[in-house]
Amino acid sequence: MKVGVLFSGGKDSALAAILLSHFAQIELVTVSFGIVPNDAASVACVLGFPHVMIGLEAALATATVDMMVEDGYPNRGITHLHKTALERAAERYPVVADGTRRDDKAPLLNTREVRSLEDRSAIDYVRPLLGYGRKAIDALADAHLQVTYGECVAFDYEVELRGVMARSYGSEAVKVVFPPNHIQSRVTGRKSVIF
Amino acid sequence: MKVGVLFSGGKDSALAAILLSHFAQIELVTVSFGIVPNDAASVACVLGFPHVMIGLEAALATATVDMMVEDGYPNRGITHLHKTALERAAERYPVVADGTRRDDKAPLLNTREVRSLEDRSAIDYVRPLLGYGRKAIDALADAHLQVTYGECVAFDYEVELRGVMARSYGSEAVKVVFPPNHIQSRVTGRKSVIF
Numbered sequence: 001m002k003v004g005v006l007f008s009g010g011k012d013s014a015l016a017a018i019l020l021s022h023f024a025q026i027e028l029v030t031v032s033f034g035i036v037p038n039d040a041a042s043v044a045c046v047l048g049f050p051h052v053m054i055g056l057e058a059a060l061a062t063a064t065v066d067m068m069v070e071d072g073y074p075n076r077g078i079t080h081l082h083k084t085a086l087e088r089a090a091e092r093y094p095v096v097a098d099g100t101r102r103d104d105k106a107p108l109l110n111t112r113e114v115r116s117l118e119d120r121s122a123i124d125y126v127r128p129l130l131g132y133g134r135k136a137i138d139a140l141a142d143a144h145l146q147v148t149y150g151e152c153v154a155f156d157y158e159v160e161l162r163g164v165m166a167r168s169y170g171s172e173a174v175k176v177v178f179p180p181n182h183i184q185s186r187v188t189g190r191k192s193v194i195f
Numbered sequence: 196m197k198v199g200v201l202f203s204g205g206k207d208s209a210l211a212a213i214l215l216s217h218f219a220q221i222e223l224v225t226v227s228f229g230i231v232p233n234d235a236a237s238v239a240c241v242l243g244f245p246h247v248m249i250g251l252e253a254a255l256a257t258a259t260v261d262m263m264v265e266d267g268y269p270n271r272g273i274t275h276l277h278k279t280a281l282e283r284a285a286e287r288y289p290v291v292a293d294g295t296r297r298d299d300k301a302p303l304l305n306t307r308e309v310r311s312l313e314d315r316s317a318i319d320y321v322r323p324l325l326g327y328g329r330k331a332i333d334a335l336a337d338a339h340l341q342v343t344y345g346e347c348v349a350f351d352y353e354v355e356l357r358g359v360m361a362r363s364y365g366s367e368a369v370k371v372v373f374p375p376n377h378i379q380s381r382v383t384g385r386k387s388v389i390f
Binding site: 001019022023095100114118125126127128129130132133135136139140143144 | 297309331334
């Protein structure tokens with residue numbers, strides 16, 4: 001089973017890939033608008049998985065940003081972008097996966113959206129972390145990964161969206177849409193598993 | 196991380212245990228009313244995991260059967276029994292898991308029930324298969340397990356409930372409540388993983 005795992009360089013998508021790697025052939029897939037340099041490939045290398053970049057068109061960034069500013073809140077835009085990323089990955093892999101978790105608000109596809117994605121693309125969409133809560137995820141991460149935390153690390157596409165938003169709507173709009181303490185994880189290494 | 200995985204001897208609970216075994220210490224837990232001989236322990240042995248039985252009281256079988264007959268349908272009773280089994284396992288393990296899947300109708304706890312279980316018992320409840328659809332599960336099973344299928348194999352507690360129901364309500368009630376083609380899986384062996 002060959003699986004394309006959407007990969008941001010963060011903890012959750014890395015864990016999803018590691019869980020699947022015990023029984024599937026993994027390729028990490030990072031989507032990017034190509035606006036900000038992206039070093040997800042180097043994180044993939046640390047994890048020991050092959051990595052591909054998929055470029056996203058500028059019009060999608062604009063549409064996503066418009067959606068976020070209209071809502072004053074990023075969740076619908078994030079999920080829209082994530083669905084598009086899944087669809088692009090679905091053009092290349094028979095099975096597509098991501099790091100979405102039980103307690104995530106966004107991106108998170110509902111049951112209807114999952115069925116629709118699978119039916120339209122004739123793929124399987126797998127979410128290895130969906131049955132795990134925050135504490136179990138932390139235990140998993142602690143067993144498998146070295147992680148640092150920071151506000152909006154440079155290779156997440158949120159940085160690109162912030163830039164596009166600032167240009168179109170001004171930096172005040174960015175402060176309204178994106179909560180100030182949005183801490184994201186970045187994987188810096190992989191541990192051996194010890195029971 | 197020590198995890199108690201509810202185990203019926205079937206495919207799904209076996210897969211849940213195998214997925215978790217890559218990073219956690221597994222113990223398989225089978226609940227039984229002690230009415231029908233149960234050989235889940237021998238299946239656990241084939242899988243290579245330690246196994247414990249937890250006895251359930253007869254009053255719970257009666258309450259479950261009453262619920263099923265009242266509904267004319269087994270789902271609410273199955274979920275009630277499953278929740279009780281999770282609570283019993285939660286008395287012994289810091290993390291409790293099961294084989295429930297994305298497309299399961301029952302047993303399946305909703306978000307509120309999951310939170311309630313975790314808060315009351317101060318455990319983590321993990322569902323390793325929750326993010327997997329039917330085709331992905333079949334691929335997983337094919338990679339890991341040798342499985343046979345049959346109608347209501349002898350060691351599932353459904354057999355016990357059918358017996359209790361027949362005694363209290365007659366065999367016609369059993370036919371009403373349990374669909375005739377309810378095929379269940381039984382694990383007979385474990386494969387090596389080949390990519």
